[in-house]
Amino acid sequence: MPCIVTVGGFFGDEGKGKIVAYLAKKDNLSIAARGGVGPNAGHTFVHQGKTYKVRMLPSAVLNKPTRLLVGAGVLVNPQILLNEIELFDSINRTFIDSQCGIIEKSHLEMDSSEDHLKSKIGTTGSGTGPANADRSYRTLKLAKHLPILDNYIRNVSDLVNSDLDSNQNVLIEGTQGTFLSLYHGSYPYVTSKDVTASAICSDVGIGPKRVNEVIVVFKAYVTRVGEGPLQQEINSKEAEKRGWLEYGSVTGRKRRVSPFDLTLAKKAVRLNSATQIALTKLDVAFPNCAGIKEFSKLSDNSKKFIQDIESETGLEVTLIGTGAEIDDIIDRRR
Numbered sequence: 001m002p003c004i005v006t007v008g009g010f011f012g013d014e015g016k017g018k019i020v021a022y023l024a025k026k027d028n029l030s031i032a033a034r035g036g037v038g039p040n041a042g043h044t045f046v047h048q049g050k051t052y053k054v055r056m057l058p059s060a061v062l063n064k065p066t067r068l069l070v071g072a073g074v075l076v077n078p079q080i081l082l083n084e085i086e087l088f089d090s091i092n093r094t095f096i097d098s099q100c101g102i103i104e105k106s107h108l109e110m111d112s113s114e115d116h117l118k119s120k121i122g123t124t125g126s127g128t129g130p131a132n133a134d135r136s137y138r139t140l141k142l143a144k145h146l147p148i149l150d151n152y153i154r155n156v157s158d159l160v161n162s163d164l165d166s167n168q169n170v171l172i173e174g175t176q177g178t179f180l181s182l183y184h185g186s187y188p189y190v191t192s193k194d195v196t197a198s199a200i201c202s203d204v205g206i207g208p209k210r211v212n213e214v215i216v217v218f219k220a221y222v223t224r225v226g227e228g229p230l231q232q233e234i235n236s237k238e239a240e241k242r243g244w245l246e247y248g249s250v251t252g253r254k255r256r257v258s259p260f261d262l263t264l265a266k267k268a269v270r271l272n273s274a275t276q277i278a279l280t281k282l283d284v285a286f287p288n289c290a291g292i293k294e295f296s297k298l299s300d301n302s303k304k305f306i307q308d309i310e311s312e313t314g315l316e317v318t319l320i321g322t323g324a325e326i327d328d329i330i331d332r333r334r
C-alpha cells in the first residue's frame with residue numbers, strides 16, 4: 001500500500017516507534033515523514049538489544065534507504081534535530097520543511113517555569129506549547145530563517161506527493177495520541193495541536209484522498225503522563241504488580257496506568273478513520289505471548305482479548321507486538 005498513516009489511539013506512548021521501525025524495513029519505505037507536534041514526543045525502538053529514541057526524526061532511521069522527512073506542521077528544536085542526524089548518521093537523507101516552526105530558548109523556559117503549563121497541564125517542558133502560541137500569533141521563526149539548517153531544507157509536501165505519484169511506499173508518522181488532541185482530546189489536558197490522522201496529513205502536506213491505510217496504534221493497556229482524566233486508573237503499586245509501570249521517554253515521569261479501554265478505542269477508530277489496528281506490548285499484558293510471531297501460537301486468553309477488540313471496533317488487528325525488538329511482531333496484513 002503506497003500511503004500509510006500511523007497514529008496513536010490513546011494518550012501517546014502506545015509504541016508507535018516500534019511499529020514504524022518495523023514497517024520501514026518490511027515495506028521498504030522510500031519516505032517516512034513525521035507529523036505531530038515536535039520534540040515533546042519520544043519514539044522508542046529496540047534493535048539487537050540496543051534501545052534507540054527519536055524526538056525529531058521519524059522512527060524509520062535504522063532503515064538506511066528510507067528518506068527521513070519532517071513536515072511543515074512540526075516544531076523543530078534545532079539542537080535535538082542536529083544531534084539525532086549525527087547519531088543516526090543521516091546527513092544525506094534527512095530533510096525538513098522550510099516552514100517548520102523553530103523552538104527557541106524562551107519557549108523552553110516558559111514551558112518549564114510557567115505554573116499553568118508546568119503544574120496545571122503537566123506539559124513535557126519541551127517548549128512546544130509556547131512555540132505554537134507564537135506560531136498562531138505569527139511571530140514564530142521558521143526553519144528557513146536559520147542558516148544552520150540550510151542543508152536540510154526542502155519542500156516536504158512536494159517530496160511526499162512526488163513519491164506517491166510514482167507509487168513508492170510512504171509512511172506518515174503521527175506523534176502523541178488521539179486523546180491529547182487540542183480539538184478532540186480531554187481539553188485543557190491536551191497538547192498544543194490537533195494530532196488525529198487528518199492533522200498529521202496536513203502537517204506533512206498531503207490531502208485526505210492520498211491516504212490508503214490508517215493504522216491506529218493501541219497498547220494492550222493504557223498509560224497517560226501529565227494531568228487529565230483516565231478512566232479506571234489503577235494505582236502505581238497495582239501497575240507495578242501487573243508489569244505495566246512505565247516511565248516517560250522524554251520527561252522520565254512515572255506514567256499513570258489503566259486497563260485497555262474499549263470505549264476510547266472505538267472513539268479513536270472513528271476520529272482517525274482507522275482501517276487497521278496495531279496492538280503493542282501484548283507480551284506485557286500476556287507474558288505467555290512473548291516473542292511469538294504467528295497468531296495461531298498465541299494463548300487462548302490473548303486471542304480472546306484481540307478478538308474482543310476486533311468485534312467491538314469492526315477492524316482487524318493486523319500488527320501485534322510481542323516483544324521489545326523491532327521484529328518481535330505478528331504481521332497479519334494481507
Ligand code: IMP
Pocket residue numbers: 011012013037040041042121122123124125126128129175176177180189190191192225226227
Ligand atoms: P505538551 O505537549 O508538552 O504541551 O504537554 C501537554 C500534555 O500532553 C501533557 O500531559 C504531556 O504529558 C502530554 N504529551 C505530549 N506529548 C506526549 C507524548 O509524546 N507522549 C505522551 N504524552 C505526551
Ligand code: MG
Pocket residue numbers: 012013041042043044249250
Ligand atoms: Mg513517547
